[in-house]
Amino acid sequence: MATPMSAAQFAAALRAEGVTVVEVGDWEHHNRNAKGPWGPVNGVMIHHTVTKGTDATVKICRDGHSELPGPLCHGVIAKDGRVHLVGYGRANHAGLGDGDVLQAVIAERPLPPDNQANTDGNPHFYGFECENLGDGKDPWPAAQLTAIERVSAAICRHHGWSERSVIGHLEWQPGKVDPRGFTMASMRARIDKRLGVTPEPSNPPKPAPKPVVDLSRLVAAARTDPRAAQGHQTYAAGVRLVEAALRAEGLLAAQYASDGSFGSTTVTAYAAWQRRLGYSGSAADGVPGRTSLSKLGARHGFTITN
Incomplete structure (x- = not known):
């Protein structure tokens, strides 16, 4: 007991x-x-x-x-x-x-x-x-x-x-x-x-560099044309990372960014993430901000740039 x-x-x-x-x-x-x-x-x-x-x-x-x-x-x-x-x-x-x-x-x-x-x-x-x-x-x-x-x-x-x-x-x-x-x-x-055996401390290999998400491109796409940055490989990879994180948080039913877009469904899911962090009103508009994206990245293994 x-x-x-x-x-x-x-x-x-x-x-x-x-x-x-x-x-x-x-x-x-x-x-x-x-x-x-x-x-x-x-x-x-x-x-x-x-x-x-x-x-x-x-x-x-x-x-x-x-x-x-x-x-x-x-x-x-x-x-x-x-x-x-x-x-x-x-x-x-x-x-x-x-x-x-x-x-x-x-x-x-x-x-x-x-x-x-x-x-x-x-x-x-x-x-x-x-x-x-x-x-x-x-x-x-x-x-x-x-x-x-x-x-x-x-x-x-x-x-x-x-x-x-x-x-x-x-x-x-x-x-x-x-x-x-x-x-x-x-x-x-x-x-x-x-x-019967005491676990031995592990010596994990040096972690690989965390993948990077481009904040400025996410913001631009979420505010304007969701396909504006289509074709930019780094941007598309970043969207996939964000969507995978939102999916792991239970906020996104599926991953949509096969074409590198940050569409309305992802914006809605990101707004739910912002509300989970305590934001409301215009601060929970689904447009990624540095603080909210940093917190998402810290939980799911990516960093942000720009």
């Missing part, structure tokens, strides 16, 4: 364990805390999504649907092993499960059969949805299994838990089958082995 990590501690713990983290929008403050408590935390729960395609999977896990609002987990573990953080705090992932299982997790002893649904698990478990169809045929790539192992070990290491604090949804809620395609016993064995 423990107090939940802060969002910053959570992301740092994952990275320290060697996890490749992708931060999606304002994930640190996206939660269901208004509907009930978050914590004390007692363990980690692993799910599969029954979806295909990382972008679509991340979107539904972040936003949820009409019957179950998001976030539906804290992190989405993609097939390539990247972990997309979509929310932090209470999340709609565990639902009602067996209170005897919770007590076994707390005591770190073998799990009893899950034959009741009498306890809300959402306050008590960090949740990870794993991109998989869950049909028993969809493969689990090595990178994805390693990521499951790493995120689980990272959380257990922080709280001083053993591998017995990690369970599958099928071990919690009667009728559930996820994760399907590997056993939780085998995954706990992997986590136990990892917890």
Whole structure:
């Protein structure tokens, strides 16, 4: 039983364990805390999504649907092993499960059969949805299994838990089958082995120079002809970077700039980004400014010029 990590501690713990983290929008403050408590935390729960395609999977896990609002987990573990953080705090992932299982997790002893649904698990478990169809045929790539192992070990290491604090949804809620395609016993064995080794500090290679976005061309295009700078390779690349960032923030449904334009749809999405930063009125007109673009670039790995 423990107090939940802060969002910053959570992301740092994952990275320290060697996890490749992708931060999606304002994930640190996206939660269901208004509907009930978050914590004390007692363990980690692993799910599969029954979806295909990382972008679509991340979107539904972040936003949820009409019957179950998001976030539906804290992190989405993609097939390539990247972990997309979509929310932090209470999340709609565990639902009602067996209170005897919770007590076994707390005591770190073998799990009893899950034959009741009498306890809300959402306050008590960090949740990870794993991109998989869950049909028993969809493969689990090595990178994805390693990521499951790493995120689980990272959380257990922080709280001083053993591998017995990690369970599958099928071990919690009667009728559930996820994760399907590997056993939780085998995954706990992997986590136990990892917890026995202290992570070594990594020596990452020198980062490549950040790509550059030309602010003056973006401003000119957003204010006048959205295709005015078409044909300028640097400009077009900059638009693609901005649109990719807006898409990652959940503000743009698709990327439009195949022709190097900064059209009305992108202007509308950028205005939403400005409002998220606290701008209003004419300050949130969708025309990129140095401060708002710098903040977007800091989150998504580009710098600005002019």
